[in-house]
Amino acid sequence: MPSPASYGPDYTPQMAAAIASCTASISRLDARISVSSAASAWNRRATWSGYARALQLQSAEVDEIDVFSWGCGLQIPGRPLRSTTLDLFDRFDAWAAALADPDPLAWRDTLPTAISAPAVATQHPALVRALDQVRQHALADGGILPWLGLPFALRDSGLSASTLPCLAGGAKAFRLKRKPDADDWLAVLRALERSAREGLERLHDLEKFHRNAQRAIVEAFRPGALPRLLALTHHRPLLSPQGVADALALSVAGASKLLERAVAADLLVEITQRRSWRLFLPPDLAVEFGYAAPKRGRPAKEPPPLPASRDLTVAFDAFDQEMAAIDKLLTSARGPKLSSP
Structure with missing residues (x-):
């Protein structure tokens, strides 16, 4: 040298x-x-x-x-x-x-x-x-x-x-x-x-969240707006009922129930233990930012991939389209504020 x-x-x-x-x-x-x-x-x-x-x-x-x-x-x-x-x-x-x-x-x-x-x-x-x-x-x-x-x-x-x-x-x-x-x-x-x-590591966590979201959508009897919520969570990880209601055109009560479904599926963690002004984060960020305790012991084995089928392919493609739509929505909402460096 x-x-x-x-x-x-x-x-x-x-x-x-x-x-x-x-x-x-x-x-x-x-x-x-x-x-x-x-x-x-x-x-x-x-x-x-x-x-x-x-x-x-x-x-x-x-x-x-x-x-x-x-x-x-x-x-x-x-x-x-x-x-x-x-x-x-x-x-x-x-x-x-x-x-x-x-x-x-x-x-x-x-x-x-x-x-x-x-x-x-x-x-x-x-x-x-x-x-x-x-x-x-x-x-x-x-x-x-x-x-x-x-x-x-x-x-x-x-x-x-x-x-x-x-x-x-x-x-x-x-x-x-x-x-x-x-x-x-x-x-x-x-x-x-x-x-x-x-x-x-965060990229791995995000991809794992994507796989878990796909499983939750497939296992839900009536997914409803759950795919749209999980697509929104990818791009806007900190969520509130009012924010979800505004982004997905839902009522605040409907958004709260939707968030509770995601919590029950271990896809979100509530970081504010209160009845109003509730906030939610994905589990990996909740642990990293100190709002949830990390799981101790040997890491749980990830479930095997879902078997390939035409119905699953259609569901997964629809979920990816939801993610792309949310990404486009958030990018266009930010666009007019941009200025050159």
Whole structure:
């Protein structure tokens, strides 16, 4: 490896192992998301996760669940109220629009002209080049955009085929130090690897939820609006009776009964034990955010796949169409608010 006198970290065995491990985690996530049927729903959740991490690097006192609740348009009782004087989410719509932009050069064209890579950069790993772009951007811009730019830098470096929004991040040391030391680089690499692993685990959980939803629909004597509710849950995991009623054109009482059916089928968990202003989350997110206790002991064996039949194929295709319709509805509802970065 070249001497990193003015570029990149010192390539000790520990650093080389961290770079290789982080690169492998990103590659695994990218490979899985490229073939997953739950990619659209995962991307929506990953966008909230990545934005939460970027806010934390800006020293904002916000947790991931707060960004999820903002994205779903709900306030969770007991959580701090959002500031009315400072808009923490003023960059979110522009970032979401950039993530969905098919032009791979659109984000790069908005970078400050001061960001450049020396000739020696081509001799360094792609992951180091991507992180150094974020470091230069953080020195030139004191806002949140440098941390939001990491998924684009990873894509432009060839580490991922598409932007993976859960990989937004960086390190405060990139902004505070002209040359981060080895500990700073290792901290960034480990945090990025952890984000990639968590993103892959959440994709697995989402796909498992999809399979469980299919089984629940097949086992229901009269599914009714249950498929539409489960399709909505994929894309908007935090639910309330009023929100479900508005999205699915139901009465509040009907939406409450529908949510209770999903709870009885172990597809949702109520996180507010109250008669009014009830809120629900999928089991995996309820456990992750601390609203439900994780199950102890050996994990339950997943039921075998349902036998193939024409009737099941029709039911599953209808469910996938419901998911696509909900995705289109939520995307179009957000569309007019988008602005360019």
